[in-house]
Amino acid sequence: MQYPVNEIFETVQGEGHFTGYPVIFIRLQGCDVGCSWCDTKQTWTVDPDQEVTQQTVNGACNDKSHWASFTAQQFITMIQNNGFVARHIVISGGEPCQYDLIELTTELELAGYFCQIETSGTSEVKATKNTWVTVSPKIQMKGQLPVLKSALVRANEIKHVVAMEKHLDELDALLVDVDISEKVMCLQPISQQQRATELAIKTCISRNWKLSVQMHKYIFID
Ligand code: SF4
Numbered sequence: 027m028q029y030p031v032n033e034i035f036e037t038v039q040g041e042g043h044f045t046g047y048p049v050i051f052i053r054l055q056g057c058d059v060g061c062s063w064c065d066t067k068q069t070w071t072v073d074p075d076q077e078v079t080q081q082t083v084n085g086a087c088n089d090k091s092h093w094a095s096f097t098a099q100q101f102i103t104m105i106q107n108n109g110f111v112a113r114h115i116v117i118s119g120g121e122p123c124q125y126d127l128i129e130l131t132t133e134l135e136l137a138g139y140f141c142q143i144e145t146s147g148t149s150e151v152k153a154t155k156n157t158w159v160t161v162s163p164k165i166q167m168k169g170q171l172p173v174l175k176s177a178l179v180r181a182n183e184i185k186h187v188v189a190m191e192k193h194l195d196e197l198d199a200l201l202v203d204v205d206i207s208e209k210v211m212c213l214q215p216i217s218q219q220q221r222a223t224e225l226a227i228k229t230c231i232s233r234n235w236k237l238s239v240q241m242h243k244y245i246f247i248d
Pocket of ligand 1: 066069146164
């Protein structure tokens, strides 16, 4: 199977449960969700005219809308040749679950890596059972894709972006039939806004949930 890759780089995880861990970040191209505040709009379209070489996407690519086609083995060869030392791979996007990730996550695990997927929950999650799935539910976005219950049930971690009470109500409605007792639950204030941060802190304390701040935006890394 071929995967369209927008960029590959080593960094530290900036959000959620694994914040601060060294990771290899693979951003897949393609997303139909349409969040108005998306900060990676360059990943939305897999434009045939934007196909580039694998070496072009090797490294942080600064908002380019290009992509290169990789098999799982080609990806492993690249990260080994790069000398990356992290053993944790974050598969993000775009919306990575628009693709069947079973082959990719299987090969990465066989090569000794731990896989994490970051998804909006709007596509079925196809990955190995050991893959850590972080669902950040994107509710009623422009693409009109519903958040799937199957994705929420599969999630190891649910990380919700909040600006106001309404966003908590939307999350609660989504989770009405989902057992969250074994999941890591994170609230993330939108865009470092003070009101959103206060709401997230207050709610995390009252629910015994975890606060996720976008650490990379405070330490100025990708
Ligand atoms: S799901 Fe992610 S990549 Fe897609 S539009 Fe929303 S924020 Fe952007």
